[in-house]
Amino acid sequence: MNEQKGVFRLAIPMVLLLGLFGLVADAQETQQQVERLIKQLQDQDPEDRAAAAITLGQIGKGTVDAMDALIQALQDQNKDVRGSAVEALVEIGRGAVPALIKALRHQNKDVRGSTVEALSKIGEDAVPASIRALRDQNRLVFISVAEALGKIGTPKAIKAAESAIPALIQALRHQNKGVRGSAVEALVEIGASSVPALIQALQDEDSSVRSYVALALGEIGESTAYAVSALIKLLQKDQDSGVRANAAIALGSIGEGTVDTVDALIQALQDQYESIRGAAAIALGSIGEGAVDAVPVLIQALQDQNKDVRYCAVEALGKIGEGAVPALIKALQDQNQPVRIPAVEALAKIGTPEAIKAAVTALIQAMQDQNEVVRIVAALTLEKIGTPEALEAIKKLDK
Numbered sequence: 001m002n003e004q005k006g007v008f009r010l011a012i013p014m015v016l017l018l019g020l021f022g023l024v025a026d027a028q029e030t031q032q033q034v035e036r037l038i039k040q041l042q043d044q045d046p047e048d049r050a051a052a053a054i055t056l057g058q059i060g061k062g063t064v065d066a067m068d069a070l071i072q073a074l075q076d077q078n079k080d081v082r083g084s085a086v087e088a089l090v091e092i093g094r095g096a097v098p099a100l101i102k103a104l105r106h107q108n109k110d111v112r113g114s115t116v117e118a119l120s121k122i123g124e125d126a127v128p129a130s131i132r133a134l135r136d137q138n139r140l141v142f143i144s145v146a147e148a149l150g151k152i153g154t155p156k157a158i159k160a161a162e163s164a165i166p167a168l169i170q171a172l173r174h175q176n177k178g179v180r181g182s183a184v185e186a187l188v189e190i191g192a193s194s195v196p197a198l199i200q201a202l203q204d205e206d207s208s209v210r211s212y213v214a215l216a217l218g219e220i221g222e223s224t225a226y227a228v229s230a231l232i233k234l235l236q237k238d239q240d241s242g243v244r245a246n247a248a249i250a251l252g253s254i255g256e257g258t259v260d261t262v263d264a265l266i267q268a269l270q271d272q273y274e275s276i277r278g279a280a281a282i283a284l285g286s287i288g289e290g291a292v293d294a295v296p297v298l299i300q301a302l303q304d305q306n307k308d309v310r311y312c313a314v315e316a317l318g319k320i321g322e323g324a325v326p327a328l329i330k331a332l333q334d335q336n337q338p339v340r341i342p343a344v345e346a347l348a349k350i351g352t353p354e355a356i357k358a359a360v361t362a363l364i365q366a367m368q369d370q371n372e373v374v375r376i377v378a379a380l381t382l383e384k385i386g387t388p389e390a391l392e393a394i395k396k397l398d399k
Helices: 002-040 046-059 064-073 079-103 109-133 139-152 155-162 165-171 177-201 207-237 241-254 259-268 274-301 307-331 337-350 353-366 372-385 388-398
Strands: none
Touching: 002 046, 002 064, 046 064, 046 079, 064 079, 079 109, 109 139, 109 155, 109 177, 139 155, 139 165, 139 177, 155 177, 165 177, 177 207, 207 241, 207 259, 241 259, 241 274, 259 274, 274 307, 307 337, 307 353, 337 353, 337 372, 353 372, 353 388, 372 388
16 A cells, blocks of 8 residues: 555656646747747738738737737738737737737837727727826827727726827827827717817817818717707808818718708808818718708709719719609709719619619610710610610610
């Protein structure tokens, strides 16, 4: 019995020693695999680089070399590789956060954007370090961290991001366009909490600030409905045409809001500046069916001297839908060819049976036009519509 106990006492250290050797061997094998994958991140084939990034994420926890390589991969020219690097860093989780915060200093906007995405996907585990980084003196780091916190969206993250709003508004004055754009993105991600400060900033003496603020309010969207009156005032009275155009786009993004919105945009369709007329048409299209009162003025816009405004009017009428069909059918009888062709295009976009029938009839007539360009456009549009009647008309032309 004593001999058996002695054997056991000898066996236990041997088992532990073998286990230790096994762990060392596994660690060495993992390190070798990491080194191979890091080299693979430089491969010419983007699929191989993306696969290497994903695998590093699966085995790279606590491996500093792997994290450094993945941060480097955020600069890859191929978006799939950058996306795989993001997912890999998310897989590593909290351990990757310090390296990601450091990567926010990069001058390349795509790198910062991918880094923000990774931090936001890591989520709550990234919040403490992100909050500390709000004190960073580097403007790009500060703005990107605020954007990441907005994306994370937890109460703690949003509360921290809200503290950054005044500085983000101030960043809209920055001489660097990239910084201004990043500040807008951060304010948009923070969302409704930033709206009161944004509305106040619409009165800023700097036109570029007012312009960026209008864009931010539009991107935040429906939750900024109480900003409509301020944006209408901006559209109607601002001295800068670019600011007014962005105010129009913002009103369209927010939606119907009030009856005053559509009325203000209808008025803007007749502005002396083509950029504002085009923006008003785009905004009315964004509102869609709720902008049916604008149809008569949009029909008039089909005759605009500026081709971009005419195109925007066609797109808007198509998005308004069935409510625009009667006016568009009437427009098919217009003696002005530049009105008839866009009207047909709008009817084709609407796509209801009544709209398609009217469009096909008008296009068949256009196939007899003396102008070759008109005939070609008519044939191409009929082919795109693709109804039996439309295709039969094309066959007759071929004969």
